[in-house]
Amino acid sequence: MPDTEMLELLKQRLQRKQYKLTMQRRTVLEILLEHPGEHLSAEDVYGALRDKSSDIGLATVYRTLELLVQLGILQRMEFGDGCNRYEIADIEKNEHQHHHLICIKCGKVTEFFDDLLDELEADVAAKSGFKITDHQVKFYGYCKECQDELENK
Structure with missing residues (x-):
């Protein structure tokens, strides 16, 4: 599924839960979509944002990732090294x-x-x-x- 279609689906999921796809949320989701299967940490996302000359701060990245986990849009994982990593949650319900x-x-x-x-x-x-x-x-x-x-x- 192309990133634009995925972003639209994610936007709809946010809206169903009474949240907007703000510029910060969109930018964080775009980073995750650009790195499929890479299990990025908050610091990885922040580094990718800095590479794109984004002025989104690390605290905003953490808050955004945690909100998106709470809303079921992202999945948080920890692989035994004490570092949380994130990826887009599967879109299909019951999957x-x-x-x-x-x-x-x-x-x-x-x-x-x-x-x-x-x-x-x-x-x-x-x-x-x-x-x-x-x-x-x-x-x-x-x-x-x-x-x-x-x-x-």
């Missing part, structure tokens, strides 16, 4: 987020989309009476490059 493979040596994050947990989720919901709306899976280990490097030592 699970993708999952992540995290290399504990180089920090590379790879996304995967197979969702094999539907039966487990249904079982947990039935046994606990808990209404599950989503889940996240993170696998930690070594990427292929780091495996090769470790084997060649």
Whole structure:
């Protein structure tokens, strides 16, 4: 989906929740759309804004990212290093987020989309009476490059 279509969908989602697509929100979303699959931190977004000569401050970036998470437009993730990262949340309702493979040596994050947990989720919901709306899976280990490097030592 082209960025202009995605921005329009995100604008509509904001409006449904009684928020406007301000210039700051639009600019932050554009940065995230320009870096698909990169899991940007607030500092990464701020750096990209500075590269574009934007005068949006770091505090505004943090506030904007947190608001967009609260509104379900962004997903916040933490990959075990204490740093929050953000990406555009999946647009389709009732669609699970993708999952992540995290290399504990180089920090590379790879996304995967197979969702094999539907039966487990249904079982947990039935046994606990808990209404599950989503889940996240993170696998930690070594990427292929780091495996090769470790084997060649």
